[in-house]
Amino acid sequence: MNSANTATRDIGILIFEGFQLLDAAGPITVFEMPVRGLNPPPYRLTVYSLPGGPVKSSSGISMHSESLPAGLTLGTLIVSGGEGTRTAMRDGAMMSAIRDLSVRTRRTTSVCSGAFLLAAAGLLDGRKATTHWRRCPDMTRHFPAVQLDADRIFVRDGKFWTSAGISAGIDLALALVEEDLGEDVARHSAREMVVHQRRQGGQSQFSVMQDVKLASGRFDTLIAWIQANLGCELKVEQMAEQAKMSPRNFARVFRAETGTTPARLVEKLRLEAARERVEMTGISLQEIAQQTGFGDAERMRVSFMRAYGQPPMVLRRQRRG
Numbered sequence: 001m002n003s004a005n006t007a008t009r010d011i012g013i014l015i016f017e018g019f020q021l022l023d024a025a026g027p028i029t030v031f032e033m034p035v036r037g038l039n040p041p042p043y044r045l046t047v048y049s050l051p052g053g054p055v056k057s058s059s060g061i062s063m064h065s066e067s068l069p070a071g072l073t074l075g076t077l078i079v080s081g082g083e084g085t086r087t088a089m090r091d092g093a094m095m096s097a098i099r100d101l102s103v104r105t106r107r108t109t110s111v112c113s114g115a116f117l118l119a120a121a122g123l124l125d126g127r128k129a130t131t132h133w134r135r136c137p138d139m140t141r142h143f144p145a146v147q148l149d150a151d152r153i154f155v156r157d158g159k160f161w162t163s164a165g166i167s168a169g170i171d172l173a174l175a176l177v178e179e180d181l182g183e184d185v186a187r188h189s190a191r192e193m194v195v196h197q198r199r200q201g202g203q204s205q206f207s208v209m210q211d212v213k214l215a216s217g218r219f220d221t222l223i224a225w226i227q228a229n230l231g232c233e234l235k236v237e238q239m240a241e242q243a244k245m246s247p248r249n250f251a252r253v254f255r256a257e258t259g260t261t262p263a264r265l266v267e268k269l270r271l272e273a274a275r276e277r278v279e280m281t282g283i284s285l286q287e288i289a290q291q292t293g294f295g296d297a298e299r300m301r302v303s304f305m306r307a308y309g310q311p312p313m314v315l316r317r318q319r320r321g
Contacts, residue, residue, distance in 0.1 A: 018084020021057040023111040030173035033189035073104045081112030089120035109161040111169035119143040127157040132165030279319040
């Protein structure tokens with residue numbers, strides 16, 4: 001590997017007081033995997049902070065860092081997230097450092113709420129980005145110029161990559177390794193880390209059932225029935241009958257219990273079931289649309305575009321590599 005290529009593979013992880021430990025350690029571990037057994041090593045990893053020295057994470061555990069040198073050039077900058085971003089984004093020196101580094105960096109990336117630091121530095125204006133789902137309302141309020149995609153594992157817009165919460169930094173780093181060294185190396189790294197499935201960037205941050213608040217378990221049986229009957233029409237009246245409630249009372253109580261409407265839940269469950277079949281099977285799109293209640297492939301395609309920004313066949317091809 002020549003010196004120019006080596007320079008593009010220098011990875012700098014930027015941390016600050018109150019950073020999330022896994023936001024830094026997860027990507028570091030991913031980039032460590034291809035280094036093992038390869039000579040010369042494809043990556044050189046350095047943890048940086050503005051002052052250098054030990055930096056305390058939100059867990060209380062400290063990580064050693066080098067002070068940021070003037071004129072540093074990196075292949076990839078990774079900005080960690082964590083509770084400390086709330087203070088760091090108001091630090092003028094930090095914002096200036098991130099802006100200057102980004103100019104001399106081939107790729108500028110963030111993990112979790114590290115996207116707030118990129119946004120505060122003005123680097124995400126007019127760009128697509130994501131962050132931890134819990135911080136998305138804050139991102140929209142503070143940085144309306146960012147085209148936030150709240151339901152993605154990671155998002156790429158040119159040289160800027162942002163990822164969702166905490167463990168999604170591992171998915172982001174694996175995607176970066178794949179871009180640099182190919183799919184086989186990325187897959188090997190995932191196996192070494194016992195990451196059983198590398199999630200694609202367009203995958204949802206969480207499943208529908210993780211998104212639904214079922215504190216009392218009152219509608220567990222009904223939801224199981226819905227999942228078993230996605231190919232049916234599933235009107236509110238039918239669901240109310242299954243729940244042994246009047247339609248009006250059912251709609252009110254269901255939303256109070258789950259945080260969503262019956263129709264919206266059905267739509268999400270259909271999308272999730274359809275996407276799983278699209279990505280994991282070779283069943284025709286028309287048949288999948290009928291199985292999951294979309295009726296026809298075109299209606300399913302429109303729903304996929306609205307929810308995922310991509311049609312079913314593109315997701316199928318991506319899944320197959």
